[in-house]
Amino acid sequence: MSVPHEALDFERPGFFRQLHLRDWAYGALMLAVAVISLGLYGEHMDRYDIGGLILAVGTSAWLGWFWRPWQVFSIVVGALALFGIWLYGDSLAANETNFWLNYIGSGQAGVMWMSVFLYLSTVAYLAGLFSQSDFPSRVGAAFAWIGAGAGSMALLVRWREIYLHDPSWGYIPVANLYEVFILFAAMTALMYLYYEQRTGSRTMGAFVMLIIAASVTFLLWYMFSREAHLVEPLVPALNSWWMKIHVPTNFVGYGGFAIAAMLGVAFLIRHRLERTRPDAAITRRLPTKDALDSVMYKAIAIGFAFFTIATVLGAMWAAEAWGGYWSWDPKETWALIVWLNYAAWLHMRFTKGWRGPTMAWWAIVGLFLTTFAFLGVNMFLSGLHSYGEL
Amino acid sequence: MADNEQVADAATGDGRTRASRKPRRSRILVDFMGSMNLAITLLVALAIASVIGTVLVQNQPYTEYLMDFGPFWHEIFAGMGLYQVYSATWFLLVVAFLVVSTSFCVYRQTPGLLKDLRRYNLQVREKSLRAFKASATGELDQPRDDFVQHAHRVLKAQGFRAREKTNDGETVIAAMRGRWNRLGYLLTHVGIVVICVGALADGTTLLKVNEWLGKLEIETRSVPVSEVPPSAWVSVNNPSFRGSVEIPEGASADVVFLPMRDGYLVQQLPFRIELEEFRIERFSTGAEQSYESDLVIHDPEREEPLRHTISVNYPLIYNGYAIFQASFADGGTQLDIAAIPLGAEALRALDVPGRVFQEVEVPTPDGDTRTIEFINFQSENVVPLLNEEGERENRHLGPSFDFRLMDRTGHGLYYRNYMRPALQEGAMYFLSGVRQSPAEEFSYLFLPADADDSLDRFRTFLAMLHNAEVRQAIARQVAGNEGASDEQGSAAIAQTTAELMRFFAEGGYATVHREIESRVPEEQRERATELMMNILHAGLQGLYMEVLQEEGVVSIQAEEQRWLEDAVSAINAISLYDSPFYFHLEDFEHREASGLQIARAPGQGTVYFGSVMLIAGIFLLFYVSYQRLWIIARRRVDGDGTHVVMAGTSNRHQVEFEKRFAHLKRWIIDQKPVGSPTDHDGPHSNKNA
Numbered sequence A: 001m002s003v004p005h006e007a008l009d010f011e012r013p014g015f016f017r018q019l020h021l022r023d024w025a026y027g028a029l030m031l032a033v034a035v036i037s038l039g040l041y042g043e044h045m046d047r048y049d050i051g052g053l054i055l056a057v058g059t060s061a062w063l064g065w066f067w068r069p070w071q072v073f074s075i076v077v078g079a080l081a082l083f084g085i086w087l088y089g090d091s092l093a094a095n096e097t098n099f100w101l102n103y104i105g106s107g108q109a110g111v112m113w114m115s116v117f118l119y120l121s122t123v124a125y126l127a128g129l130f131s132q133s134d135f136p137s138r139v140g141a142a143f144a145w146i147g148a149g150a151g152s153m154a155l156l157v158r159w160r161e162i163y164l165h166d167p168s169w170g171y172i173p174v175a176n177l178y179e180v181f182i183l184f185a186a187m188t189a190l191m192y193l194y195y196e197q198r199t200g201s202r203t204m205g206a207f208v209m210l211i212i213a214a215s216v217t218f219l220l221w222y223m224f225s226r227e228a229h230l231v232e233p234l235v236p237a238l239n240s241w242w243m244k245i246h247v248p249t250n251f252v253g254y255g256g257f258a259i260a261a262m263l264g265v266a267f268l269i270r271h272r273l274e275r276t277r278p279d280a281a282i283t284r285r286l287p288t289k290d291a292l293d294s295v296m297y298k299a300i301a302i303g304f305a306f307f308t309i310a311t312v313l314g315a316m317w318a319a320e321a322w323g324g325y326w327s328w329d330p331k332e333t334w335a336l337i338v339w340l341n342y343a344a345w346l347h348m349r350f351t352k353g354w355r356g357p358t359m360a361w362w363a364i365v366g367l368f369l370t371t372f373a374f375l376g377v378n379m380f381l382s383g384l385h386s387y388g389e390l
Numbered sequence B: 001m002a003d004n005e006q007v008a009d010a011a012t013g014d015g016r017t018r019a020s021r022k023p024r025r026s027r028i029l030v031d032f033m034g035s036m037n038l039a040i041t042l043l044v045a046l047a048i049a050s051v052i053g054t055v056l057v058q059n060q061p062y063t064e065y066l067m068d069f070g071p072f073w074h075e076i077f078a079g080m081g082l083y084q085v086y087s088a089t090w091f092l093l094v095v096a097f098l099v100v101s102t103s104f105c106v107y108r109q110t111p112g113l114l115k116d117l118r119r120y121n122l123q124v125r126e127k128s129l130r131a132f133k134a135s136a137t138g139e140l141d142q143p144r145d146d147f148v149q150h151a152h153r154v155l156k157a158q159g160f161r162a163r164e165k166t167n168d169g170e171t172v173i174a175a176m177r178g179r180w181n182r183l184g185y186l187l188t189h190v191g192i193v194v195i196c197v198g199a200l201a202d203g204t205t206l207l208k209v210n211e212w213l214g215k216l217e218i219e220t221r222s223v224p225v226s227e228v229p230p231s232a233w234v235s236v237n238n239p240s241f242r243g244s245v246e247i248p249e250g251a252s253a254d255v256v257f258l259p260m261r262d263g264y265l266v267q268q269l270p271f272r273i274e275l276e277e278f279r280i281e282r283f284s285t286g287a288e289q290s291y292e293s294d295l296v297i298h299d300p301e302r303e304e305p306l307r308h309t310i311s312v313n314y315p316l317i318y319n320g321y322a323i324f325q326a327s328f329a330d331g332g333t334q335l336d337i338a339a340i341p342l343g344a345e346a347l348r349a350l351d352v353p354g355r356v357f358q359e360v361e362v363p364t365p366d367g368d369t370r371t372i373e374f375i376n377f378q379s380e381n382v383v384p385l386l387n388e389e390g391e392r393e394n395r396h397l398g399p400s401f402d403f404r405l406m407d408r409t410g411h412g413l414y415y416r417n418y419m420r421p422a423l424q425e426g427a428m429y430f431l432s433g434v435r436q437s438p439a440e441e442f443s444y445l446f447l448p449a450d451a452d453d454s455l456d457r458f459r460t461f462l463a464m465l466h467n468a469e470v471r472q473a474i475a476r477q478v479a480g481n482e483g484a485s486d487e488q489g490s491a492a493i494a495q496t497t498a499e500l501m502r503f504f505a506e507g508g509y510a511t512v513h514r515e516i517e518s519r520v521p522e523e524q525r526e527r528a529t530e531l532m533m534n535i536l537h538a539g540l541q542g543l544y545m546e547v548l549q550e551e552g553v554v555s556i557q558a559e560e561q562r563w564l565e566d567a568v569s570a571i572n573a574i575s576l577y578d579s580p581f582y583f584h585l586e587d588f589e590h591r592e593a594s595g596l597q598i599a600r601a602p603g604q605g606t607v608y609f610g611s612v613m614l615i616a617g618i619f620l621l622f623y624v625s626y627q628r629l630w631i632i633a634r635r636r637v638d639g640d641g642t643h644v645v646m647a648g649t650s651n652r653h654q655v656e657f658e659k660r661f662a663h664l665k666r667w668i669i670d671q672k673p674v675g676s677p678t679d680h681d682g683p684h685s686n687k688n689a
């Protein structure tokens, strides 16, 4: 008997026992946020608002415990958003006079910073892919964090701005294409950062940030050419608390699918390089096919799980707003098409053990379907989901 | 299943593989129906059908399809049910196949699955364990009993459930964890079957069957409910339907219209719904914020009628009937209209009382009649505009009404007239839109308002222009002013002026030009036209002075001058307006109708339940990994110690599992600490996510 078993470390402490002091402090902070919010505004909240608050704070605490960087991220974003909201006070006009609001604290400023940093991040990651050092990719990651933070802050401040426009307009800013593109860029960047951290493989960023940069480009075009950032009141059917959970859930799905597709691209490139230039430096810079395949699967899995939830939530909402949980409205139908596509993808992997280039191509095709469901339906098909037309 | 079969078969060699079974016929059927290839084929078929259904706009009137595709393709498309893909028989068959296939799959998998859950499989041999990808051996000094005890401790702490079999020679430990994963498979697939069954119960299948049996016949005409034949009525007992009905304020309904292909069925309700009042709340921009209906449910089963207000997103669920606020429309607004003749009689307007959805005959000044059909009334029109600073602004145009004016043959244009004048580039106009068909955009007639925001001045001007005597008088006056040298010349000018004014009154500039062309030779036309235009405008100006004088206006400002130009443009446009009247809305009594959607969906709970199963199943499948582990411990041949073989497998996440297996080996065989996990592989990350 070499070592008494007490000295071995196989006894895994429970989840809560693994939490450090800082984790508990973060949890306490989240609790405090909930208590203070309830204390200040509780009398104006109905049970759905209270439920939503608890859900949001709870999710944030859990995320922080599950993934530590979220703690810092959420605190900084929250503080910045509060700063912006505080600068506004009770008047939207503060935007015109206040330097800080104009350049940092307002929703518009946040979106511009998000765009700048996500573009810079893309450039840095691309440089990292072609250089011998890890440094550019680290810079890319830092920029991606800042970009995602600026986007998240922008949405939070915009939330307040909408109420400042007119209290009766108030809605959560995930209701039109402009707002959901911010959500998409920030959400996808965060999801990517999570995978990067968990796998330690930084060169994936060069691919994933490309799609994020593309979405930022669309956002800017949409903003400058269509004045999309102007606040308009909601159509009655969208004025529902279902929207608060339905839309963000959907975007975890879109984010996952987008990441998977871009990793599919990386996979195909590496696959090709391994045959044509097996010894080139660039080939070795790319993550291994196994690593790419594994993250691709994980991204699709999380995307699929959330997309399923989002579709079910959408059905429940439709049952309330339109009188039926399923109307074969083009948006619904395309959600189903996307869902079926990834269900088929997962079956091939689970039951036939498919891996490799076919699955990578398939993930890329999946993104085209997803993009159509997300954008194309609004552009080309009419239906009950008439918001956010181009 | 490849990975799973490895789990069980590799360890035991027991015959779970299909190939090792002698195929029986029923087995082949089960295999085919539950096969992955069939499932994927069906999934793809479903996806393609869904694409068709979104690309080809569904449930349009058949006449529209006929126009779009022509008779040949229309016939084919209609036959294939492409206009209602989602209720087409073949589509339902695909879904049914999918349900059956999934059921077969579940049926076939369940025994193996239960075995996976319960059977630990202690019949393993060392040789097969060594063949595993994750396997390890060790020669320990420890006695076997101590080792076994230790192994159990580690396994327990690591979340494994273990069974042990000891006979004198060796001890076999079989352990597993993450059994819920296997349940996930069941939950997802049973969930899907449950969803489909629930949805099928809520669909139109029953109605379709009744139609086949000849018990129901779709009504395609739009006639009052009382004239719909009994064959198109659906009894109160129909368990599931979804339809809509429009109820005007103060009216009630006890039926719902169910859209079916190119027609509808009438669903009888067991109660009567009365609409007391309908309201629209608007944002400051004029956009709709919400709309709501005060309903009263008169049910013979109730002592008191039930009063309830529904609004968008807040339906009333009454006895399993869900009543939703879906839309709104006009409910027959009472309109008081003045028909202002666009001619000599302009000052003598006719009163035309009407109601939206009604037709009224109007006698025209020339002894004919026209029929006006009131199509719609809008109490508020808000147009978003960009103002001069480039900011968005909303223009409130006030009430408007839509109508169609038909001649005796039933032909005529569509119009939209606004009640109040609207500001347009600094001046006020009464707007009247006109178009050939409802599919087109309106072209607008701008009638200039006077200083009192009324049409009085325009009417006077128009009436005088159409009056031959007035024209003569004005013409003479103008000719005098022109200072013609002789009496004759003056008379000639007066004559020409009066004529030009008549032409203009009758047909605008077009008629004037036509007349000039017919009288003046080509070479002189250009000069003559210029001259004639001057004369005409002098005449019109003279006429206008007369009008102003009557009004008592003495000085003419730019504003007045502009009015004349606008009036002249308007009169010029009247010839294209194709209506002997301008219909002016004097007053109205608004009556709205609420569009209700009424549904009975007994399968809804089932669908939600299936959805919960599906979601729970997906998370179990993805985030719980099913792992098995075997340990064989035997007394060493060469001494007191223990010979150990250990192997394990997982149905997913091979890479993560191998890492975990390495840890287990270190604890169980090497009996050394793994060392504190790196932060990267830290406490929070030991999931499969």
Ligand code: HEM
Pocket: A343, A346, A347, A350, A351, B001, B002, B004, B034, B035, B036, B039, B043, B098, B101, B102, B105, B106, B108, B109, B185, B188, B189, B192, B618, B621
């Ligand atoms: C659209 C509806 C679906 C259909 C028609 C369907 C059908 C099937 C079929 C026919 C099989 C093969 C069973 C066999 O070989 O015995 C299968 C296996 C499987 N399906 Fe599905 N499925 C559907 C949805 C899903 C969903 C949503 C998931 C979860 C993400 C899922 C996960 C699986 C898994 C994990 C297996 C393999 C089971 C194993 O490895 O033992 N399926 N499915």
